[in-house]
Structure formats: structure tokens, C-alpha cells
Amino acid sequence: MNFKGRDVISIKDFSRKEILHVLDVAERMLPIAEGKEKSDLLHGYIMASLFFEPSTRTRLSFEAAMKRLGGNVIGFARPGTTSLKKGETMADTIRTAESYCDVIVMRHPQEGSARLAADFASVPIINGGDGAGHHPTQCLLDLFTIKREKGKIEGNSVALIGDLKYGRTVHSLAYALALFGIDMKFISPPELQMPKEVVEECREMGVEINIENSLDDIGDMDVLYVTRIQKERFPDPEEYSRVAGSYRIDRKLLEKAKKDVTIMHPLPRVDEISPELDSTPNAAYFRQTFNGVPVRMALLALVLGVVE
């Protein structure tokens, strides 16, 4: 399997076999990601980290991944400090950056920006989120987390909970889970339901999808993947509080779930998971955040052709 020079724009660009290969490489990266082993695998390589939009986890974990492997990082975390402010196009910014680096990681507020960047750049582009579009590395780290928490991806039942309409991570994740033959529950307020194209696509891939509006029936789920319901989606603040409150995961709800249920969240969270659960073995969201590092290490090493 050869990933050298490849762009990582959407999870749909990967086959199931390729996803598993990335996760295998990520597994091998774990001791380095944890700082237990030192590595100079990417010594002499430069990653440009171009964040046209703010990010905490994606940017920091990519930079940590590159540095843990002995590589260097250049870039910006806010476009205000670049020539974009003078009116330069993104395409020109990409062409400039690629002449200084070996790989570009980018986040941009507009959909399709990573695809466009990949057409202009000769170095690999890794999409760290393009507006409401794709976020493939989040999806890979979510799969990696399920694999680590449960031992394997296949055979688990997963509930995607919260804002399924606008949450970009859940669209890619639903597709990827369907690729692994996983039956899913989509649980959200009626106004924030999973787009019907995503539902249809999953069903066409042969998995069972149940659409629900409450958390009453989660007793047989292996994984609860919770997302944030954003205040700005509701014109009325009271309506927001009512809706958000009814999708909150707390100790009482946990009693209804399987004993070994895994709770995931792409973070940042607000009120959707009670902090009282943080210390339970079920809370996997901080381990999930850490998993961004080995997965991104694997991707960097693969697209740079240092690992096959």
C-alpha cells in the first residue's frame, strides 16, 4: 500500500483496507506519541500548519505529531497575520507555503477549500477541516479510539447523539462506520436530524439505521458518540436550554446503558456530558483527544513516504 504523496481530503478517499492500514501504523506510533520512545523518523522534514480558522486540538495534535517524529513545523494559527489580510487568495498562499515545506496541514472556513488547495499544491495536503465539509483525520482518530476501546471496530453498535445536522464530524463518521458494517442510531432533536443523504447513503451500504429523538433507548449501545448542540442554532435561548438539557449524558443515564459503554465526544463540550462522568472508565473523550497524535503521526509518515 503506497500513500506517498497522497492528499487526505475526505474519508471517502479511503477504502476500508486503507483505513485499517492507517490505524495499524498509528498503533505502532503509540509509544512515541506517549513520549516513551524518541524518534527521528521525520527529521529534516517540514510541515506547514495553515490554520485560516482557529482550532485547539487539531492544530496542536498535528504539530505535536510532527515534532514527536523529529520534524519541523512552520505556519500560522490566525490568518490575520498573513498576506491574506492584504487580499491574497488562498491558492497563492498555498503556492507560497508549498515552496517552504514537504506537507501542508490546513483548516479553512469554506467548504471545498482543501480540495482546491490540493489542485494547486504539489506537496500532500491534509485537510484539518473545511467549513461544514470534511474532517478526515478526526474520523480516523474516532475509528482508532473505537478500535482501542473495544478491541475492534466491527460488531459494535454506535449511537451518534446531538447536533447531527451541522456537525461535520458525524457525517464522515457515519459513512466510515457504515463502511465497517456497523448499525447505528441517530439520536437528535427533530430540528437537528442527520441529513437524509447521509441516512440514505448508510442504508445503501447495507447497515441498519434507527432515527430517534430521545435517549430513552440506549441500553444496547456499545458506543455513545456525543456532539455539541450549538446555542446559535436556536433563535430562542430558552428553547436551546430545553433541547440541550434533554440530550445530556449524566450518571443517571449511564445507569441505563451497558456497563462497558464507551462515551466519545470530539470536544469541545459544553453541557452535553456531565463532568461527573469524567472519572468513569466509560469516559473515553480525553483518550480520544490523545489518539489524534498517533493517528496524525501515522498519516504524516505515510504521505511523506517514510513509512509504507
Added chain:
Amino acid sequence: MKELRVQPIKDGTVIDHIPPGNALKVLHILGMERNLPESVISIAINVKGKRGKKDIVKIENRELDTQEVNKIALIAPNATINIIRNYEVVEKHRVKVPDELVGIVKCGNPNCISNGREPVESRFIVKSREPLRIKCYYCEREPEDISSQII
């Protein structure tokens, strides 16, 4: 004697079986408004045909190539292209939607990168021809009403 509304042409291209009322849109898609050819163009709208009304466009002294004409399949999927030489039809074929539409349809998603200031043309991938479904190469959205988004 019945008088022909539009005279036969000696050499050029006849686009027949355009849905009634769409002839001007066809010329627009072909870019005739922007690059007006020197040859004569005749347009017939609401002509009675065997299968009801239709529009016809005749472009003299210019043979349009297939790629160029296929773009009109978006609004005239049953149109036929006739290449005329010395009053004879030497080639006749139906239009076919191309695999990709570049610079023809504007993406309806205001947050799509193709609607910004970037140096790219709009680009759509044809997912299926019947029914016609296209998706933006950049943001992957599918327009609901394609004809209203023709540039």
C-alpha cells in the same frame, strides 16, 4: 405554397428538439452572447413539431464540436445536433451530458470555495444522467434546481 419560417442553411449546425422557450438559454450556454460569431444565427421558438412544440437554433457556417454542444444537455436533454454541408445533413446525433461541467453551473452553496475570490471556475461532476444529478467538485453539494444555477 407553404412558406418556411426559417430557411434551410447551406453549411453549419442545426440544433433541433430544444424544449420550447429554451432557445435563448441554449445560445447563452454556448457562449454565443459573449463571443458573437460573424455568421448568421436563426432562432425559431415554439415551432410545431411531431411531438408538440419545440425550439430550433441554426448557426450558419460553423460546425459546433460535440464537447461544446453537450453542455446544452443540461436544459435540452433530447436536443439533436445536425451538421449541415451543402444543404445535406452529414452528421446527426443526440446531445449527451458530459462527465464534468466546468464554468457552466454556479454552486448554490454561498460558503463553497468556488464562490470566493479563488482563481478557479465552478466545476461539477455528473453523478447520474437519468435522472440528471450533479455534485460540486469542491463542496460536494448537489443543486436541487440545476437550470436556475446555470451561469
